Amino acid sequence: MAVTKEAGLYPHLPKLRLDALRAAPLDPLTKGLPFGSDGLTLGAIGARGWSLTAGDLPMPMAVIRRDVMERNSAWMAAFAAANGLLLAPHGKTTMAPQLYDVQARDGAWAITVATMQQLEVARRFGVRRILLANQPVGRVEVAALMEALHDGGGLEIYCLADSAEGVAVLAEAASRRPPPPSHPLRVLVEIGFPGGRAGARGRAAALDVARAVAASPGLALAGFECFEGLLPDAASADGLLDEVVAAAGEAASRGWLAADAPLILSAGGSAFFDRVGERFGATLTGRPVRRVLRSGCYLTHDSLAYGVAFQRIRERTRLTLPPGGLEPSLEVWAYVQSRPETGRTILTMGKRDVSFDSALPVPLRWFRPGEMDRPAPMPPGHATLALNDQHCHLGTPGESPLRYGDMVGFGIGHPCTTFDKWDLLMLVDESYRVVDAVRTFF
Numbered sequence: 088m089a090v091t092k093e094a095g096l097y098p099h100l101p102k103l104r105l106d107a108l109r110a111a112p113l114d115p116l117t118k119g120l121p122f123g124s125d126g127l128t129l130g131a132i133g134a135r136g137w138s139l140t141a142g143d144l145p146m147p148m149a150v151i152r153r154d155v156m157e158r159n160s161a162w163m164a165a166f167a168a169a170n171g172l173l174l175a176p177h178g179k180t181t182m183a184p185q186l187y188d189v190q191a192r193d194g195a196w197a198i199t200v201a202t203m204q205q206l207e208v209a210r211r212f213g214v215r216r217i218l219l220a221n222q223p224v225g226r227v228e229v230a231a232l233m234e235a236l237h238d239g240g241g242l243e244i245y246c247l248a249d250s251a252e253g254v255a256v257l258a259e260a261a262s263r264r265p266p267p268p269s270h271p272l273r274v275l276v277e278i279g280f281p282g283g284r285a286g287a288r289g290r291a292a293a294l295d296v297a298r299a300v301a302a303s304p305g306l307a308l309a310g311f312e313c314f315e316g317l318l319p320d321a322a323s324a325d326g327l328l329d330e331v332v333a334a335a336g337e338a339a340s341r342g343w344l345a346a347d348a349p350l351i352l353s354a355g356g357s358a359f360f361d362r363v364g365e366r367f368g369a370t371l372t373g374r375p376v377r378r379v380l381r382s383g384c385y386l387t388h389d390s391l392a393y394g395v396a397f398q399r400i401r402e403r404t405r406l407t408l409p410p411g412g413l414e415p416s417l418e419v420w421a422y423v424q425s426r427p428e429t430g431r432t433i434l435t436m437g438k439r440d441v442s443f444d445s446a447l448p449v450p451l452r453w454f455r456p457g458e459m460d461r462p463a464p465m466p467p468g469h470a471t472l473a474l475n476d477q478h479c480h481l482g483t484p485g486e487s488p489l490r491y492g493d494m495v496g497f498g499i500g501h502p503c504t505t506f507d508k509w510d511l512l513m514l515v516d517e518s519y520r521v522v523d524a525v526r527t528f529f
Contacts, residue, residue, distance in 0.1 A: 100191035100198070103184055104213035108526060119511040119524075121145060132513075132524040139420060139519040140454050140462065140494070147421045147436040149505065153514045153522055155416035156386050157189070163385045164193035165409035170364045175199045175218050177355065177383025180503050182527045183512075184212035186386060197245070199355070199381045203228045208528045210235060210242065219246040220314070220355060220381060222253045222277065222285060229256055233264040236272065243270060245309055245351070247277040249287045254299040254306070261305025273309035274300045275351060276338075278330050283317055293334045301343035308343050309351045310377075311335045315363075316356025321399070324359040328366035339374060350374055355381035358396040361404040383503075387417035390498025391446045415498050417505060417512075419448065421479060423493040431472070432489055434479040436497070440508055446500030447471040450481060454494040461518065462496060471497070 109130030113120060120127070121137070121144060137143040139150060167174050175197035176190050187198050187209065197216040200206045209217050223229045223246055236244060248254050257272060266272055276296045279286020287293040293311065300308040311331045315324040335350055344350055354363045360382045367378040384393055397413050421436035441448050450469045452462040468484035479497075483489060499505045506512070507529045514523040 099194045099196050100187075101213065101215060103188040103191060105185060105188060108184065108212070113511070117511050119145070119148060119509060119513065129524055129526055133522050135521065137513075137521040139513070139515060139521070140456065142456050144513065144521070146494070147419055147440040149417070149419050149440070149509045149512045150515045150519070151387060151512055151525065152416045152418065152517070154517055155414050156514075158411060159386055159388060159413050159416060160189050160193045162409055162411050162413060163382075164195075166407075167380065168194070169407040169409060171368075171378060172364055173197075173377055173379045175216075175353070175379050175381050176385070177201075177220070177381050178209055179205055180383035181386065181506050181525075182208065182529050183506070183525045184208065184528070185525050187212070187214060189386070196377075196379065197243075199383065203231050206235065206244075207231075210238065215240060216243040217245070218275075218353070218379070218381065219244065220312075222247045222249055223257065224253075229260045230264070232272065233260050233266060236266040236270050237264075241270060243273065245273045245275055247285070247312065248274050248296055248300060249277040249279065249285050249293075250296060251299050254296060254303060257306055258299075258303035261303065266305050271305055271307040271345070273307050273345070273351075275310050275312040275353060276300065276308070276334070278311060278313045278327065278334060280313075280318070280323075280327055284314060286313060290330055290334045290337070293330075294337055297334070297338045297343055298341075301338075307345035307348070308338065309345055309348065310353065311338070312351070312353035312355075312379075314355045315359050318356075318359070321359060321362055321403070324356070324362045325366055328354060328362060332367060344374070349377045351377050351379055353379035353381060355383075357382040357384040357393055360385075361400045361406055364406045365404070385413055387499075387502045388413040388415045389417070389500055389502055390415045390449045390451065391500040415451075417499055417502055418451065418496045419499060419505065420494055420496045423489050423491055423495065424478070426483070426490065429485065430483055432481040432483040432487070434481055434495055435477070436474075436479045437477040438474045439476055441474070441497065442499050442501035442504040442508075443474050444501055444504050447474065448479070448497035448499055450495050451498045452496045453489060454496075455488075455490075456492065456494065462494075465495070 173196035177199040199218040277286040421434040425433040454462040472480040
């Protein structure tokens, strides 16, 4: 399906405004900065000549392998283009405007957020199309949503609704602060599933919500969406996606959708992004359709669950897959601190530094300063046993080469809850030399 530009709408996001961010001095107490970094700006980090393996950085240290990340971004952009999809990557994964800019460069249509604070971060750095993938609730948040539509830059905002009560709150706010006629608050009806998160339970309930949106001045029914990422398998995801398509078809046939605008169908999980392309492909509405994919974790991928999911996609999808694929680019490095007993090594990394909600980190490679030219793959038999606040317990075979002072690089199991532990992450090249740094705004 060709992606075309409608009057007044960006085909993709413009370049973000990052100059002030890069010129601002960093707090020298920022986690990840070497000691004595007073007066250092974000934009100057790449010129310092720091190297992870030379010991220039304090550990633990979160790094993004720049070349791998950029290949991931280009691969997902090519996948979307080849299959008629638009990308609205979930910004809550990284909360890093510099990485939003990478995604915009590679053709992202919007940035997705989950809260009004996240929306404001995206807006302040120049994101001009934002999808708030939640139903707004509080008075302050809803008022801010309406105010943002008046920022003078033609900001497009989409949000979700799954109940008549939610629509009434939005409608009342729109009556007090009417959005510009050319930029109404665009609403997607959310469809959920039993035991899942938010979302109308069933097509009839979803259509009741859609009818209420269509009847409310200042609001525009833009389409339907779901979040399928919590479902156990691809077949379950297909069932939910099919409900979204069916509800959208009925709403279109009843004339409830915003006039002269394409129908939006959207879904969000990083584990089933192929299913979105396949199940949203046969929509009989008689109008242009935008199929919007909100996957947020593809830039860094991971070394565990998303890796398994991507292998399933490779083996089973009917969609076009570009050459190459997604690879893990986010790592957390730590020092070997102690080998106090047989079978157990303690490292300087813990729950405050790396995700542990979905799986424990995986030791990928190791390095001995002063004796090795480059990191080597971790020998078999090493596995993370447990994490404390500031310590990692690494199961260690008897023949392990690790000793005090060695460095170990870990792959992560959930990008979102690794990023949120760092205000600053270093971008490194293939030799682990620091080429830039990324600020986050959690």
